[in-house]
Amino acid sequence: MSLAPVVRLDNVTKVIGKRTIIDRVSFDVYPGEVFGFLGPNGSGKTTTIRMMVGLMALTSGDIQIEGHSVKTDFPKAIVHVGAIVENPEMYKFLTGYQNLLHYARMNPAVTKERIQEVIELVGLQDRIHDKVKKYSLGMRQRLGVAQAMMHRPKLLVLDEPTNGLDPAGIRELRDYLRKIAQDESVAVLVSSHLLSEMELMCDRVAILQKGQIIDVRSIRGDDAAVHTQADNEVLFEVDHPDAALGVLEGSYGARIADGLLSIKADRSSVAATNRRLVEAGINVYGIRVKTKTLEDQFLEMTGSEHIG
Amino acid sequence: MANFVKLVQNENMKIYRRVGTWVMLGILILLPILVSTLLYFAGQDDGSKVTGFEMMQVDAIFAFMLVTIFSVIIASGSVASEFSWGTIKLLLIRPWSRTSILLSKFIALVLFLLLTSIIAYLTCFFVNLAFFGATNAVDEVIPELNAGAGVMFRELGEFVWTEFVATLVIASFSFMLSAALRSNGLAIGLSLAIVFLSDAFASLFLMIDQPWIKFVLFLNLDLMQFMNGHTGPIDDDPMSLGFAVGVLAAYFVIFNAISLLVFRKRDVAA
Numbered sequence: 016m017s018l019a020p021v022v023r024l025d026n027v028t029k030v031i032g033k034r035t036i037i038d039r040v041s042f043d044v045y046p047g048e049v050f051g052f053l054g055p056n057g058s059g060k061t062t063t064i065r066m067m068v069g070l071m072a073l074t075s076g077d078i079q080i081e082g083h084s085v086k087t088d089f090p091k092a093i094v095h096v097g098a099i100v101e102n103p104e105m106y107k108f109l110t111g112y113q114n115l116l117h118y119a120r121m122n123p124a125v126t127k128e129r130i131q132e133v134i135e136l137v138g139l140q141d142r143i144h145d146k147v148k149k150y151s152l153g154m155r156q157r158l159g160v161a162q163a164m165m166h167r168p169k170l171l172v173l174d175e176p177t178n179g180l181d182p183a184g185i186r187e188l189r190d191y192l193r194k195i196a197q198d199e200s201v202a203v204l205v206s207s208h209l210l211s212e213m214e215l216m217c218d219r220v221a222i223l224q225k226g227q228i229i230d231v232r233s234i235r236g237d238d239a240a241v242h243t244q245a246d247n248e249v250l251f252e253v254d255h256p257d258a259a260l261g262v263l264e265g266s267y268g269a270r271i272a273d274g275l276l277s278i279k280a281d282r283s284s285v286a287a288t289n290r291r292l293v294e295a296g297i298n299v300y301g302i303r304v305k306t307k308t309l310e311d312q313f314l315e316m317t318g319s320e321h322i323g
Numbered sequence: 324m325a326n327f328v329k330l331v332q333n334e335n336m337k338i339y340r341r342v343g344t345w346v347m348l349g350i351l352i353l354l355p356i357l358v359s360t361l362l363y364f365a366g367q368d369d370g371s372k373v374t375g376f377e378m379m380q381v382d383a384i385f386a387f388m389l390v391t392i393f394s395v396i397i398a399s400g401s402v403a404s405e406f407s408w409g410t411i412k413l414l415l416i417r418p419w420s421r422t423s424i425l426l427s428k429f430i431a432l433v434l435f436l437l438l439t440s441i442i443a444y445l446t447c448f449f450v451n452l453a454f455f456g457a458t459n460a461v462d463e464v465i466p467e468l469n470a471g472a473g474v475m476f477r478e479l480g481e482f483v484w485t486e487f488v489a490t491l492v493i494a495s496f497s498f499m500l501s502a503a504l505r506s507n508g509l510a511i512g513l514s515l516a517i518v519f520l521s522d523a524f525a526s527l528f529l530m531i532d533q534p535w536i537k538f539v540l541f542l543n544l545d546l547m548q549f550m551n552g553h554t555g556p557i558d559d560d561p562m563s564l565g566f567a568v569g570v571l572a573a574y575f576v577i578f579n580a581i582s583l584l585v586f587r588k589r590d591v592a593a
Contacts, residue, residue, distance in 0.1 A: 070591035104409030120329035
């Protein structure tokens with residue numbers, strides 16, 4: 016990541032009354048990456064995003080988008096941003112097209128041709144002249160994406176984008192976000208409390224808890240490393256778990272878990288264990304590595320009682 | 324930066340693409356027609372014929388009450404509705420300062436007030452001209468009123484611009500409440516209370532024997548009481564038209580300064 020970050024948060028702090036809602040949050044998002052912003056409800060995700068897009072003022076610290084501070088140079092910073100903050104609320108008494116026209120008029124870069132282009136991009140061409148009040152939630156979500164993408168932003172901010180979407184819609188959105196990140200070098204910042212979803216969508220995630228960043232980590236490219244770790248839990252599905260346990264004589268921390276034989280071992284030990292079991296006349300039906308999901312890691316870090 | 328005119332265009336779209344607005348404009352045209360039709364066929368109780376200019380004045384009072392109510396409705400919804408619809412979140416994340424966005428909303432409001440005032444003015448004038456002709460009872464105070472339609476148009480215009488100025492101040496008050504409270508209903512309610520209780524408040528303040536009461540909004544809202552040599556509601560403290568307009572201008576500035584201050588500072592949460 017030698018490129019300059021699209022957005023840089025520098026010790027962003029928000030104090031409301033006497034409560035510190037956001038406490039010295041710093042991170043960068045680079046072109047072409049999907050960055051996940053993860054945390055339990057009430058951890059400050061939405062507040063941070065609202066500060067990024069100028070809906071809330073910063074108490075201290077700074078946010079720079081393409082080098083322009085949102086505090087001192089707001090129009091120049093925000094011109095690079097497309098966003099959906101929570102649900103994409105539209106003017107229901109206007110048509111989809113009029114809604115897009117409304118936002119297009121506010122940005123010099125958007126032409127009539129570009130409006131048509133994004134309408135086709137999100138597949139709304141058949142319904143674009145209908146009033147938004149007749150739209151389904153999925154269609155509103157697409158219209159939301161269209162208004163966010165219209166001016167070719169360098170940073171796309173989506174707050175809880177999958178709320179209310181069906182599985183097909185979530186998948187569609189996920190594929191689309193990955194595509195524009197790769198093809199158009201857009202930096203995408205997505206917030207969610209749905210961990211499994213973020214795992215599929217993001218390159219990196221920042222984990223926020225009680226207004227503080229407790230971890231920033233890469234998600235992709237780690238799988239190989241996970242599989243060779245010595246302390247991975249490996250599950251064997253066998254016909255006689257108790258007999259199998261006897262065969263292993265307690266090596267690799269063997270134990271029975273949910274009717275499966277569980278050991279802690281690296282790759283070569285897995286193969287060796289399998290051979291020993293088979294040679295002892297035990298039928299092995301399946302072997303799988305129990306990888307830690309992001310969710311497990313997240314719960315480990317934040318403590319399960321904090322999940323809202 | 325793009326053209327500021329487009330922002331006003333957006334605000335206009337949000338006003339005139341709604342059915343409610345057209346209902347308001349329809350009522351505004353229909354009411355003077357209905358009142359005049361009624362009086363045309365029913366006549367007055369003493370049997371004398373109503374005259375064109377009298378009816379223009381009667382209709383104008385009704386019509387401008389509507390102009391005030393409708394402007395208050397538009398002003399109260401202007402900022403508050405964006406919050407209740409949730410669209411404020413998408414409106415403010417554009418390359419424009421909050422000052423520009425608020426100003427575009429205010430300009431659209433003034434344009435609406437201007438449009439409704441002109442509609443009311445023209446409707447009251449032409450409807451009654453058609454029904455009753457350029458007739459006026461002999462008036463000892465303003466005898467030249469019998470001089471025909473042109474003079475009537477000018478005389479009616481005097482009432483129209485004083486109402487326009489007063490409504491502008493009231494609409495600014497609603498606009499301020501809309502920006503400050505973010506509640507459409509509360510802004511409409513409080514503003515209309517001011518409108519309808521204005522006379523009651525005025526007489527209340529008139530009972531107070533203090534020099535500062537001449538700066539009270541309610542004693543300056545009705546500019547007709549300073550016209551044609553009249554010196555206002557306070558008997559022993561004459562005020563001029565210029566003074567009253569000055570007081571209204573001060574309220575106008577204060578209301579809009581508060582709107583701007585609140586709108587610029589406000590965090591958009593929830």
